[in-house]
Amino acid sequence: MSTTLFSLAFGVGTQNRQGTWLEVFYAQPLLNPASELVAKVVAQLGYQGGNQTIALSNSQASDLAEALKNVDTTQAALLTRLAESQKPLVATLLAEDAPLTSTPEAYLKLHLLSHRLVKPHGLNLTGIFPLLPNVAWTNQGAIDLAELAERQLEARLKGYLLEVSSVDKFPKMTDYVVPAGVRIADSARIRLGAYVGEGTTVMHEGFVNFNAGTAGPGMIEGRVSAGVFVGKGSDLGGGCSTMGTLSGGGNIVISVGEGCLIGANAGIGIPLGDRNTVESGLYLTAGTKVALLDADNNLVKVLKARELAGQPDLLFRRNSQSGAVECKTHKSAIELNEALHAHN
Template identity: 75%
Template sequence: MSNHFSLALGIGTQNLAGDWLEVYYPNPILHPEPALVAVFAEQLGYTGGNQAIALSTSQCAALGKALRDAGFAEPGALAEQLQHSSRPLVVTLLETDDAPITTPGAYLKLHLLSHRLVKPHEVVLAGLFPLLPNVAWTNQGAIDIQELPQRQLQARLRGEDLQVFSVDKFPIMTNYVVPTGVRIADTARVRLGAYIGEGTTVMHEGFINFNAGTAGTSMVEGRISAGVFVGKGSDLGGGCSTMGTLSGGGNIVISVGEGCLIGANAGIGIPLGDRCTVEAGLYITAGLKVALLDEHDNQIGIVKARELANQPDLLFRRNSQTGAIECKTNKSAIALNEMLHAHN
């Protein structure tokens, strides 16, 4: 078989009509070997393309043996484990990184992000939302919204409480994957499809959407919206701290450089370069007019904020007397950078 984008064995949940509600992939594979894909093709009759193939427990047993015989011990062991499942099974094969066309395919792409196999904006997610059903996430798993009242009644008749934690298209990331080296104070505030870099701490009020996240050591105390990717914190700067809102969405790519500080109740609508600071309470949108200041705080021009995108060592602030938005060189960041270069 030709080179493929991704492959995964999954166990999921379906509604009474047989529609997929969610899928859990314990070990998704990015760019699987052609020989591995060939084993799946031979066992399941796969002939190419992007497909989600339902799998029976007997097929799992045969697939596991075939994988082991071909020298693929890890996926073989997983297939053999899945043969004991009481829930529906699926094999999802993505030959190309095109827009997802099935719910299992959409879930695989979210898993690739949270497993750190791809970074935000490195995978095509166009058309994702319609493929994700709005689900009641409960202590008994995912339940179709239309089937929820009957499930609640059945639980009460058994003397049980059916707890509904949320009603949403996206599940909690940590119910599917917990990346190494992270701290998350409130797991309900991080969606599957978030990319959480090693060394990141997400505080109680922090929120990270899908196709967004942090590259490395960061302190998240605010909201990181879809489309935003935060760079690593500097060695001496205590990491990149986000206490405000970082907004992306649509086709907008909002990146945040290394060693940045987004103050409390602040937010950005433009990408920041390294070591930038946005004053608490200040929201920087792309069309916002910003006064440029020299080292003596004299105004030297006015530009739209988008013209300052990706520039390093900037301090954005609001003039307390005039209310004007100002930008000047972030001297403390420059001093820190000079120290780092001297140290290296």
């Protein structure tokens, strides 16, 4: 049996009355765990290979804690705490980064992103949506929607309110992990699976989806959609949006380089290079016709925005008289045009 795993985590979660997983919390997920640790876990759990989720009893968690005492004190301490749980426990072992097959696997990969162990689009998330049940997120945790009405009545009869903060497939990230060195004005706007880099500030209207995020430091005042990764020192203005999408196989990645500014109510559908600026209110799709200007504001050529993807030091703006989308660069537009031509 191989002692190499892609990821390993011990979790505690919530199941409905039929024993179906609603969510799983992994306090200390591991990426590429040490072979000595894996060997002990394999021996204790009878793991036979592949990607598996194995239900843990409290006694098994306690035995695992004892077995890992001289191998990994952090995981041993966690298992000692888990052995006291009154909620269901699970060990999730991923031999490879393959398409998802269970809810605990899906939650493990979302944790790997929010713990900053893997950057957006660094994981295979194929099949994630059917594996994430749509649940009520309440002040008593996740509740199956079919069981919600009864739980609400039960709470009222006992004299308290069962508060439902959202009904969604994804919980908010901060109920599972709060990354170091961040400021988040409204935690409900950051989904589990978001990558929020150190030094990032997310203002009240900022939103970061799963499998998206920012390297930090930077300011997020708009929406960072799935498929978007923002570089260091960038500022996404209020109301700005991005057009990255996530699909099984052939993911579209919209990256934003370092030191970029995307103005209020602006949007992008192309990757940006370093130090790009997109004027407020300008929605730049891949097919947008862009007038490339030289240093004297003379037209060099008209091209589609995708041809400028990833280029540094660009300013995208709309001509206030003609309405045409224009692009200027700190470099010679002629040199940029030659570089694009050579690349093609």
